[in-house]
Amino acid sequence: MVIFKIEKLNVRFGSVHALRDVSEEILEHEILTVIGPSNSGKSTLLRTLNRMNDLLPNLRITGTVELEGENIRRMDVEALRRRVGTVFALPLPLPLSIFDNVAYGPRMHGLRNKKKMAERVETALRQAYLWDEVKDRLHESAFKLSGGQQQRLCIARTLAVEPEVILFDEPCSGLDPISTAKVEDAMLKLKQRYTLVLVTNNVKQAARVGDRTAFFLNGELIEVDKTEKIFTVPRDNRTDDYIRGRFG
């Protein structure tokens, strides 16, 4: 099933043409990894999907993005962001306890029942593969966790809102290899329930977790295909050069 359908998407900030004529579909229960050098437009794509770009001045968007058949520009922006969650590059726990960090979203959306909240928090922490490490200290400050744990906490926080799609914006760029491996494990298991879009600067990470991989360069979608194909027989020379590290 197609979750996101992107057609002829153009995004401009003032005079900067950040995305050029991008058309692409994102399928249910897949991990789509998006790779490309910096300024290639991959983060812009991600931020367009849940309209986080709306905050920026001088933004002009043409083309359409549909979430399950519905144009996202006509949707209520808060409702859209509930369905399409984001995990940012740097783990950003709020200055609260571990429990309250995860409970934050549901509480904001009006969940008051304590028992249901406890269940929701536990489910989210289990899905983010953090539960076993924190179950005995849920009421300690979130800042006491390690970097990798903090990032998984942020994933749990996003999951607690019960989204359909989760966008990962370079989620491991600030993490050590062991923490990175744990976050990747969590992502691989999450795709059974969610649809994941992963923007990464780490080409090897794309090869490890992506079902399909899209390569962006200067705002253009150069090619998108099954991850094995992109990494073994890419159609475009530029893709080949990038994944071999000839530029980047």
Added chain:
Amino acid sequence: MRKFREFIIEKLVLLCGIASIFFVVLIFLFLLKEGFAVFKTVHPFAFLGGKSWYPISEPPRLGILPLILGSILVTVGAAIISIPIGVGCAIYIAEIAPKKTKEILKAGIELLAAIPSVVLGFIGMVTIVPLAKMLFHLPTGLTALSGSIMLAFMAMPTIVSIAEDALYSVPKTYKEGALAMGATHWQAIWRVMLRAASSGILAAVMLGIGRVIGETMAVMMITGNAAVIPHSFFAPVRTLTATIAAEMGEAVIGSEHYFALFAIGIVLFVISFGINVTADLFLHKRQ
């Protein structure tokens, strides 16, 4: 030669540094020496807790409780008015206002800070005082309420500019994180921005209150200056500061009255110091 110049400049700067501390210590010692003299005749508790202030009766009765309560009443009133408006204004400037409105508002706030307090007091005397008298059918409009309203105007610029600064320095990513979870703009402000900026906002409030407590001219002009224990916002009060300003000129140097005024100075100093230290603690907690 160059080394010699370095040496001279270094020592000059050192001297400047020491000078400021030196003067503070001198002032402090003088205040203590003059103020503590009153406690030879009045017990400190009788001084702080005494209910009547008749400094020129015979023997003088030097209880400053009415003055302390007067100061507290006016300050609390001013805080109740200025904190919500000030913080609200800071939120508007930092988060909501379009660029142009922001500039205009900021300039307006700075202008408000630049109005001399005696001018504000004067304006209050001819506007708020008769208005309060008329609205609440009071025998006089010179009340704690009028003072609170006027002082709120004086606290506002401090509160707004520091609180706005605190909100501005909240990392942008916090707000984005909240929005990305589906928060509305207001939810992001209320649940994330304000919480993250809370220590800075508390500091802003403390500094605003510090300004109110120390304010003299305007309160003297519009609070009525009756040294009795106040029973409501609609009664005249007299503050610690106004007492010193009004009576220092006529107190005989070396008299109990004179020493008592210095002791009031110590009380004020302790209160302001306490407030500033608290504000400082909040500001440092933020960093």
